[in-house]
Amino acid sequence: MALNLPGPAACSRLRDLGASVVKVEPPRGDPMELYCPAWYARLHDDIAVRKLDLKEEADRRAMDELLLRADLFVTAQRPSALARLGLGAGALAERFPKLCHVAITGHPPPDEEVPGHDLTYLAQAGLLTPPTLPATLYADMAGAERAVSTALALIIARDRRRPSQAAYVPLSDAANWLALPRDYGLTTPGAMVGGALAGYNIYAAKRGWVAVAALEPHFAAALAEAFGFERLTIDRAATVFATEDADHWEAWARPRDLPIVALRTASLPES
Structure with missing residues (x-):
């Protein structure tokens, strides 16, 4: 009721x-x-x-x-x-x-x-x-x-x-x-998953945006290696992601077993 x-x-x-x-x-x-x-x-x-x-x-x-x-x-x-x-x-x-x-x-x-x-x-x-x-x-x-x-x-x-x-x-x-x-400080600005980690962040692509969730060390290390970096930083990651469209990066990440997704815009379901 x-x-x-x-x-x-x-x-x-x-x-x-x-x-x-x-x-x-x-x-x-x-x-x-x-x-x-x-x-x-x-x-x-x-x-x-x-x-x-x-x-x-x-x-x-x-x-x-x-x-x-x-x-x-x-x-x-x-x-x-x-x-x-x-x-x-x-x-x-x-x-x-x-x-x-x-x-x-x-x-x-x-x-x-x-x-x-x-x-x-x-x-x-x-x-x-x-x-x-x-x-x-x-x-x-x-x-x-x-x-x-x-x-x-x-x-x-x-x-x-x-x-x-x-x-x-x-x-x-x-x-x-x-x-x-948020109350325990995990997602506050600058906290671990609040923007401090290069492997857990949102980046501007050449067109669109990408969400990167390489939180675990092995994911972050694999992403750094794929980019040719010894260590992943926010500035370095931002520079690379800006070179291609967001859809490219999502497709690029799939065979490399990396958690990267292009941001979708909201869409209404068909009636």
């Missing part, structure tokens, strides 16, 4: 892992179907969509029938909204004792009612570089994967007769998890 992105993304992953999924939407539908119809369609392939007005008695009974047969209930509403519908954690545990519940929220308790979206979670985690917007919805997608792993853990715990059958999946926690390499 989760609209927009993290819930449907999580459930599409569960579908790909073999789950049978029923999506319950309000009569007005899911807003994502309007603002991104192609991806909405892909996320809901082989997923049964039911439109139910949970303020109506008949539709509430239909919802109860679904929950009675379900292993897992995924929501992305505030706890207060679920409670008003009679779907709060306490009511679910009492009426559906075999049901596992993953509640995707913006923040962990006691701030689970605080509003937010991907952009604000990334901002709080220090993962934005203004004024540029993120290239993708990092917190939402990481939160979706966290919802999947949490769901599987709950089901395993239930099947092993452990008591825990419900869990919050805060998207802000997912953003904080993504920020850990």
